[in-house]
Amino acid sequence: MASAEPIRIAIVGTGNIARTHAKAIAEASGTEASGGQPAAPRATLIAAMDTDTSRLDPFCAEFGIPDGYRNLADLLARARPGLVHVCTPPAAHYAAAVTCLRAGASVLVEKPPVISLRELDGLAAAQGPQTAPWFATVFQHRFGSGQRRLKALAARGVLGRPLVAVCHTTWFRDQAYFDVPWRGNWDTEGGGPTMGHGIHQMDMLLDVLGDWTEVSALARTSARVMATEDLSLAHVSFASGAVASVVNSVLSPREESYLRFDYEYATVEVTHLYGYDDDAWRITPAKGHEDEITAAWRSAAGGVRSGHAAQFRHVLAALGDGQQPPVTPVASRRTMALVAGIYASAFTRRPVTTDDLEPASPFYGAMNGGKPAPWQ
Numbered sequence: 001m002a003s004a005e006p007i008r009i010a011i012v013g014t015g016n017i018a019r020t021h022a023k024a025i026a027e028a029s030g031t032e033a034s035g036g037q038p039a040a041p042r043a044t045l046i047a048a049m050d051t052d053t054s055r056l057d058p059f060c061a062e063f064g065i066p067d068g069y070r071n072l073a074d075l076l077a078r079a080r081p082g083l084v085h086v087c088t089p090p091a092a093h094y095a096a097a098v099t100c101l102r103a104g105a106s107v108l109v110e111k112p113p114v115i116s117l118r119e120l121d122g123l124a125a126a127q128g129p130q131t132a133p134w135f136a137t138v139f140q141h142r143f144g145s146g147q148r149r150l151k152a153l154a155a156r157g158v159l160g161r162p163l164v165a166v167c168h169t170t171w172f173r174d175q176a177y178f179d180v181p182w183r184g185n186w187d188t189e190g191g192g193p194t195m196g197h198g199i200h201q202m203d204m205l206l207d208v209l210g211d212w213t214e215v216s217a218l219a220r221t222s223a224r225v226m227a228t229e230d231l232s233l234a235h236v237s238f239a240s241g242a243v244a245s246v247v248n249s250v251l252s253p254r255e256e257s258y259l260r261f262d263y264e265y266a267t268v269e270v271t272h273l274y275g276y277d278d279d280a281w282r283i284t285p286a287k288g289h290e291d292e293i294t295a296a297w298r299s300a301a302g303g304v305r306s307g308h309a310a311q312f313r314h315v316l317a318a319l320g321d322g323q324q325p326p327v328t329p330v331a332s333r334r335t336m337a338l339v340a341g342i343y344a345s346a347f348t349r350r351p352v353t354t355d356d357l358e359p360a361s362p363f364y365g366a367m368n369g370g371k372p373a374p375w376q
Contacts, residue, residue, distance in 0.1 A: 007319055010047040010081035010105075012072060012096050013088035014059035017110055018048075021085045022063045024308035028316060035145055036301035040313040041320035047079035072096060076103040082132075083108060083319060090196075091188045094119040097135060101126045106133040108315055108325070111199055112339070113137040113332050115190030117357060118365045120336055124329035136315060136325045137332040139203045143314060144306030146281040149297065150261065150268050151208055158296045160264025165244035167205040167259050169198035170252035171273075175224055177250075184226030186368045192228035194219070194342050195367060198248030201257050203335040205246070208261060211239040212338055214353045219346035220375050223251050228373065234342045246342070265289040277305045343367045347374060 009025060011018050022045060029043040049069040050056035060068045069075040076084075076099070084100045086093055086109040094114045097107045101123070113135075114120050127135045141147060153159050171193070182188035189196055206212065217234035224230040234246040260269045267284040270276055285293035304310055311326070318325040337357055344363040345352040362369035 004041075006042040006044040007083055007316055008046045008079070008081045009043050009083045009085065010049065010075055010079055011045065011065075011085045011087055012049045012075075012100075013086065013092075014048055014050040014052075014055045015087065018059065018085070018087040019062075020308055021087055021110075022059075022065075024312050025085075026063075027309040028312035031313060035303040036148055037143075037304055037310065037313050038317035040316040043083075043316055046081060047075050049075045072099055073103075076100065076105060081105050083315075086110065089182045089188060090115050090190050091182070094123065097123050098126055101133045101135060104133055106319065106325070107135045108138060109135070110138050111203075112190055112195050112336065113329075114336075115187075115195075116365055116367065117333070117336060117340055117363075118359070120329060120333055124333070127329070131322070132319070134324045135329055137327045137329075138308065138311060139200065139207075139327045139332065139335070140308050140311040141200055141204050141276070141306045142207050142327065143304070143310035144276055145300070145302045145304040146270055146276055146278055147204060147207065147306065148304075149281075149300040149302065152300060153296055154208060154263070156296075158293065159266050159268070162209055162238070162240055162242040162261060162263055164262040165205060165209060165242060165260060167198075167201050167244055168247045169193065169201045169257055170247060170249045171197055171255045171257075172253050173197075173224075173250040178224050178226045184224070184228050186227060186366065189228070191339065191343060191367045192219075192221075192226065192230055192232075193248040193250045194229060194232045195339055197250060198232075198246070199335060199339060201259060202246060202248075202338055203332075204259055205236075205244060206334050206338060209238050209240060209242055209244070211334065212341075212354070213237050213239050214351050215338065215341040215345050216351045217246075217342040217345040218349075218375075219343070219373070221373065227376075228368075229346070229375070232342055232346060234345070236338065266293045272306075275306045278302045340364070340367055344369065347371070349374075 033039040178184040219229035219232040231249040315325040
């Protein structure tokens with residue numbers, strides 16, 4: 001490790017997701033390497049910030065955080081954190097992250113990292129190109145052993161060519177969930193379930209299959225009162241030649257997160273909801289490939305559940321070694337571009353390619369292109 005000193009961490013925003021971060025920081029800090037996970041250096045929560053003291057004070061008391069602030073500039077100047085976890089509503093991510101980067105603090109931000117491709121590119125430009133401060137996004141499902149095992153086998157060619165994939169986020173959120181003022185609005189959340197819910201599974205899909213080339217999509221507001229969509233469906237083509245079916249819904253009483261990858265020599269599936277362990281994964285070898293595929297799958301490292309702590313170990317290890325932590329702006333941009341592509345296709349009712357999302361596109365600056373949804 002580059003330094004034996006604990007990594008000094010602050011949390012901005014002290015709502016529900018911040019509690020997940022605080023617990024995961026404690027779990028990840030100082031852990032030994034195991035199951036393909038790196039050893040993580042010690043970390044300490046030294047400050048938190050929220051404009052609402054009724055949330056801030058109990059949060060600091062619960063997690064033993066010595067200093068609470070109502071102003072981010074004060075926190076950065078006085079607490080001098082090395083890493084800031086941004087846990088505010090999505091529309092506030094960009095301003096908080098830029099402020100931290102300019103003050104010399106690296107940033108780890110909850111999904112979605114920002115609410116437009118323009119904002120993401122702005123943060124990529126604001127971070128240090130070779131040295132800290134850096135910007136990273138929480139996409140914790142990349143770091144469970146099942147996902148890492150699949151990627152490793154695919155990279156080795158054991159599974160053959162990728163052919164067909166399924167990526168379904170079928171969750172349930174009632175009307176009261178979207179009655180919270182910042183939810184279900186383009187300006188504050190950046191979108192509906194495509195942006196705020198299915199993005200995790202779509203990130204897993206792209207983490208495995210790589211660059212996408214074209215998407216055709218539709219979206220609807222079928223059952224909830226909201227400005228965005230409550231469901232979307234998409235057909236996605238990949239540079240590898242693979243194709244995928246993507247569904248994002250908050251209208252599904254039997255909730256499920258499901259991904260299926262059909263390769264030449266095997267089908268790999270995972271069924272979970274908000275996180276998976278090894279038992280959530282299944283592999284079905286093609287006839288004639290049973291022994292090779294089964295042996296390769298069983299020989300890979302396991303035992304790591306997906307979740308914030310799994311990613312935080314990698315983040316802390318990278319920072320301790322003076323390296324850029326995952327998930328980088330380049331890595332998260334591919335996922336954000338697919339979200340933008342789904343919306344652009346649903347709005348324009350035509351296929352969209354990555355070239356259609358350049359800075360001249362209205363969907364580069366806003367997921368809705370600055371217009372009301374045509375399906376409303």
